Amino acid sequence: MEQLVSPALPSRAGIERAAGRLAPLVRRTPVVAVDPGDLSLAGAGAPLVLKLEMLQHAGSFKARGAYLQLLAGELPSAGVVAASGGNYGVAVAYAARRLGVPAAVFVPDTTAPAKLDRLRGLGAEVAVVPGLYDDALAASRAHAEATGARFLHAYDQPEMLAGAGTLARELEQQAGVDRVVVAVGGGGLIGGVACWFGGRVAVTGVETEGCATMASALAAGHPVEVEVSGLAADALGARRAGAAGFAAARRWVDRVVVVPDDAVVDAQRRLWSALRIATEPAGAAALAALTTGALRVAGERVAVVLCGANVDPAASPTVFVAGSGAGAPDPAAGTRGDRARRGSGAA
Numbered sequence: 001m002e003q004l005v006s007p008a009l010p011s012r013a014g015i016e017r018a019a020g021r022l023a024p025l026v027r028r029t030p031v032v033a034v035d036p037g038d039l040s041l042a043g044a045g046a047p048l049v050l051k052l053e054m055l056q057h058a059g060s061f062k063a064r065g066a067y068l069q070l071l072a073g074e075l076p077s078a079g080v081v082a083a084s085g086g087n088y089g090v091a092v093a094y095a096a097r098r099l100g101v102p103a104a105v106f107v108p109d110t111t112a113p114a115k116l117d118r119l120r121g122l123g124a125e126v127a128v129v130p131g132l133y134d135d136a137l138a139a140s141r142a143h144a145e146a147t148g149a150r151f152l153h154a155y156d157q158p159e160m161l162a163g164a165g166t167l168a169r170e171l172e173q174q175a176g177v178d179r180v181v182v183a184v185g186g187g188g189l190i191g192g193v194a195c196w197f198g199g200r201v202a203v204t205g206v207e208t209e210g211c212a213t214m215a216s217a218l219a220a221g222h223p224v225e226v227e228v229s230g231l232a233a234d235a236l237g238a239r240r241a242g243a244a245g246f247a248a249a250r251r252w253v254d255r256v257v258v259v260p261d262d263a264v265v266d267a268q269r270r271l272w273s274a275l276r277i278a279t280e281p282a283g284a285a286a287l288a289a290l291t292t293g294a295l296r297v298a299g300e301r302v303a304v305v306l307c308g309a310n311v312d313p314a315a316s317p318t319v320f321v322a323g324s325g326a327g328a329p330d331p332a333a334g335t336r337g338d339r340a341r342r343g344s345g346a347a
């Protein structure tokens with residue numbers, strides 16, 4: 001159903017304030033300028049700017065928003081509770097530990113082992129729920145009701161957009177670009193980036209075929225429920241776009257392109273092969289928009305956000321192979337970790 005009340009979107013001033021609060025807490029992640037030819041990108045033009053946000057604390061951009069959520073007002077003695085397919089839970093657990101706040105994280109039983117291990121190592125109370133992200137979400141809400149813990153949402157709260165906005169602000173300080181390309185799950189990341197740029201720079205979203213949540217929402221004119229599956233579903237598999245992310249995307253995102261899973265594997269492989277950068281599938285999805293030609297950017301200065309690192313290279317031996325050549329996608333590529341994640345649906 002159409003959203004009747006516009007969700008609040010962070011202003012540039014709000015994002016500036018958020019950046020000030022986050023400055024002592026999060027990493028200013030580096031950018032590198034790469035010759036497109038190094039990644040075997042056809043029609044090599046201006047250097048491609050890669051924003052290495054997978055070097056953020058807890059391995060993804062989610063740490064920014066998670067910190068802001070924890071800093072937003074008094075916290076109950078029961079602490080906080082969140083649901084996640086992995087990265088957001090890891091970020092909440094990380095930030096909560098740093099701030100001395102008790103945290104409970106509910107994850108679906110399809111969460112990738114690399115993320116579960118990282119989560120457990122951070123000292124949060126972890127509950128593994130049979131089913132999908134939505135089941136973990138329901139369990140986390142029930143936990144909040146029962147214990148008084150503050151409920152945190154993975155992408156549809158203003159702090160999550162503001163946190164992503166700080167990433168965009170940082171990027172703008174580091175590199176002059178005409179276009180920024182980011183992966184989309186529930187829309188917190190792209191929503192925050194779009195709010196910061198406010199149309200001054202083109203913002204393009206990328207989803208995988210099994211997780212075309214925002215593309216479906218934009219086509220319908222409002223967020224709709226979609227079935228989610230595939231390689232990146234534990235990160236990009238929100239079943240419904242968040243109201244705020246959708247509102248920002250509708251206003252400022254020039255387009256959302258959809259890429260197949262094998263193109264994501266190919267993008268992961270190119271990053272590894274050329275630069276020895278290991279990303280999880282969602283972390284390479286934005287690059288796949290360029291390598292497939294789904295997004296053509298002739299003459300533009302483009303930044304690609306590499307947004308997540310939580311992958312176990314040993315579980316993806318067909319991707320992270322020493323000496324593997326950059327280039328040819330392998331449609332048969334699939335890994336133990338990949339298969340474990342299929343159909344998880346999460347954020």
Ligand SMILES: Cc1ncc(COP(=O)(O)O)c(C=O)c1O
Pocket residue numbers: 060087088154155183184185186187188189190234235236238282283307308309346347
């Ligand atoms: C690595 C990574 N990239 C992108 C996303 C999508 O973010 P959002 O749900 O804010 O659109 C996620 C969500 O968990 C993620 O973990």
